[in-house]
Structures are given as structure tokens and as C-alpha cells.
Amino acid sequence: MRAGLIAIMSIMAVSTTAFAADPKDPKLAKSAKPPDPIWSERVFAKPLDPDAPVSMRAFSTLAKELSPAVVNISVTKKAAHMQVPFFGPTPTGGLGTGFIIHADGYVLTNEHVVDEADEIQVKLANDHEYTARVVGSYKPLDVALIKFEPNEALTVAPLGSSDKLEIGEWVIAIGNPFGLSHTVTAGIVSAKGRRDIVPGGDATYAGFIQTDASINPGNSGGPLINIRGEVVGINTAINPAGQGIGFAVPIDMAKTVLSQLAAGKVNRSYLGVRVAEVPRELAEKLGDHDGHPTGALVKEVVEKSPASKAGIAAGDVIEKWNTLVLEDWHDLPWFASTATTGEKVALLVNRNGKELALNVTLAPYPEDATAELQPEVPSGGEAPAVGLTVAALPPEMRASSGLSSGEGVVVKDVQSGSVAEALGIKAGDIITQINYEAIKGGPDGFARQLAKIERGDVLAFTLRRGDRFMFKAFTR
Secondary structure: OOOOOOOOEOOOOOOOOOOEOOOOOHHHOOOOOOOOOOOOOOOOOOOOOOOOOOOOOHHHHHHHHHHHHEEEEEEEEEEEEEEEOOOEEEEEEEEEEEEEEEOOOEEEEOHHHHOOOOEEEEEOOOOOEEEEEEEEEEHHHOEEEEEEOOOOOOEOOOEOOOOOOOOOOEEEEEEOHHHOOOEEEEEEEEEEEEOOOOHHHOOOOOOEEEEOOOOOOOOOOOEEEOOOOOEEEEEEEEOOOOOOOEEEEEHHHHHHHHHHHHHOOOOOEEOOEEEEOOOHHHHHHOOOOOOOOOOEEEEEEEOOOHHHHHOOOOOOEEEEEOOEEOOOOOHHHHHHHHOOOOOEEEEEEEEOOEEEEEEEEOEEOOOOOOOOOOOOOOOOOOOOOOOEEEEOOOHHHHHHHOOOOOEOEEEEEEOOOOHHHHHOOOOOOEEEEEOOEEOEOHHHHHHHHHHOOOOOOEEEEEEEEOOEEEEEEEEO
């Protein structure tokens, strides 16, 4: 199990609404249809003063109010290939945290806390225990919704807004580090939008909230709470190399898929591209000279995907998603996966310095698709040589690629330690363009175009590999 994170926030002493269920409420009975809405939000009689002082009892007030909404989650898994004679499978267990978001017994937590669990037990702050089941989970965001059938009133944790959260705000986290139930920690929001965090080695869409709380295993899935007493994040991961550096999934991202989790499945939409950050040198070549490259560089396009059908090409820079300017390239995969299947999206694309308006209709996400979740990070820097040996395309390969005689080349060999190897170019790849210019004249034409690229210039290859169109760029 991944180490959970504890985030921390300070609180103002404000009047809040109690969230509790009537134990006689018929809705507490097991229902096939999830409630709508599945979560609660606080409504304040008047706007809070952001400059109001923090009282001496701020943290203790929040802890008393919201600890009853936090649950200890223990899971049992049957260890594979560990059969003990006469005793059956060897059970393995894990601990985590969750928080109640609806009085019917719905609990939000991390997907990795309950993944592949055979049994799930939740323990409330009053030590009452219940058996729970997974309602829905979404690995790309590391969130899961579980449910138990309560026979008592429950305290519900209201959800706030992570988008409105500011760096430097106080926060608190409540969790179960090392099984120590309902431990409370406090600190500040250190940063937002951390995209280079890969908990457990699995890429996610999350733009993590970073906090400086003391974090330990067992806090995974617990709430990160702001000064208003609202959950703003789901504690998810730690940096084992740095003490007190933890990360939480923003609650607004979780809200995007929460209703679908309650229905049992998140239906992802699909664009069919792999994207990366736009290298500064390439941005300048494309006409962006403000020193802050924006947009998402299309590194790959899947053939017959919505992107391919819309005319998006490897090497394009997608600058806008409908009216939203893509200031951060990481936003594109999130937008593409959480839009509605069948939705028509207007894209503004920069292709070799010229802007194009393209319209794409999103499709259901294929089960075997990985491009949009695992963005390729562009390589750069010096290397001994480009390191490519190419040859003319055989007639059958040229015909299947739709190229005319003399167009493109096929990679025959890639030199070890070369730029080509660092970029991931492989033997059998078909290179069709250098710096957006079509290769004509076979290997000789390839060599002539390559010779034009001077040291310090961008060198970009557009190539085809099977059903994928790729873009590989670096500074020579």
C-alpha cells in the first residue's frame, strides 16, 4: 500500500452546519440507486472574512467536528500463489483511511487502498465496525467510493473547493498512520498542481496539492481539510526521500467523477493522442517568443482515433480546448478523458507556425488505450550523433503508408548511445518529415535535410510506427 499523506490546515472559529443522518431514515436501507447528490457542501449565511484571526481552539474545533466523519479502513487480500496446506490461502492485510460523504454510508478513499480487496472493514470513531463494498473506483485519479450499511446516525464531511485553495493556507488532516486511529496533524499548503508525482509508479491525472505535514503509511484516503471545515483533498502519497512532503488529490477533480463512481463506473472519453510539454526551442520556432511555452505538443496520434479523424497530426501544438487556453500541457489529457462521449470540441492548433481551427468528436475510451494517461516526456540535450541508418521504403511499405515514390525513409538501424536511441526511435519506423518538411528523394533527400540543421537548432522527426503517428524532437 502506498504511504498516505497528511495535509494540514488551520481553521477559523466559524459557525457550521451539522451533517448527521436520522437513524430512522428509510434511505439508510440498502438501495440500488445512489442518492443524488452524492456529497454535501457547506452554505454560509455570510461570506467569511479571509483576514479573520485564527483562534487558539481552531484545530481542536475542527478535529472534534470532523473526526466522526473519518473512518479507519482495513482490507484483507488473499495472497496469490501462497497456499498453505490444510489452511487455505494466506490472508494479507492493509490499512487506510476514508471519510463519509453521505449519510447512507458512502465513503470516499483512494483506489489503491481497496484495490483487489477480498474483504473491507470500516471502523467509525466510536469503534463501531461495518463490512463495506466497493461501489466504483477510478485508478487514473486514484479514487474509490465504498459503501457500508449503517444502523446509526453518521456525521458527513462536507466537500469544499480545491480550486479556491491558496498556497500558504493552513490545513489539517485526519487519518490512521500505522493504524493509530484518528490522528490529527496540521500545516500549510506548500504548492498546488504538482504533476510530476507518480505514486506507486502509476501515472495519474491528478494535479496534486502538496503539503508539509508529517506523513505516514495508513493516511492514504483521508481528508485534507481547510479552515472552513471543508474537505479540499484526498491524502494520497508521500515523498519517501523528503520528510513532511505529502500530496493530495484535489477534491474538485474527484467531484468530476464522483457521480459516475456512485453509478459504478467512470466512462472515460477518448481523443487518441499522447502529449508532452512544448520544448522552449520548438515554441520559439513556432512563433511563441514570450519565454513561457503553452499548449500541448502532440507526440503521437492513433490512426482512426477521433484526433486522427479530426486532422490532428503529430507535431501539432494544441493551444485551446474550446475557449480554455492550455497554460499547462497536463490539462489536455484530463479534459480529453472527462468530457462526455460524443461531445464536439473546438481545438485551436499551431502547425509549423500556422494556427488551425479543428473540431473533434470524442469517442468512448478503448480498454487498451494508454496514450493519454502516459504522456511522453520529450528528450533533449547533446548526444554523440543522431545515430540513424535509413533506407528507401520498399514498395509494399510505401503503399500501406500512403506515400509516393521517393517520399519518406525506413529506419534500418539505431546506434547505441545516440540521440535517436534516446528519443525512442526504433528500426522499422517510417520517417516522413524533418522539421515539418516532407522527406523527398529517399535516403539522399533525408541526408540533405538533416545537413541543414545546425547546432542549437530544433531537429524534429515525424514518423509512423504501426497505427501510430509520432513526433520526436530535440535540440541538436
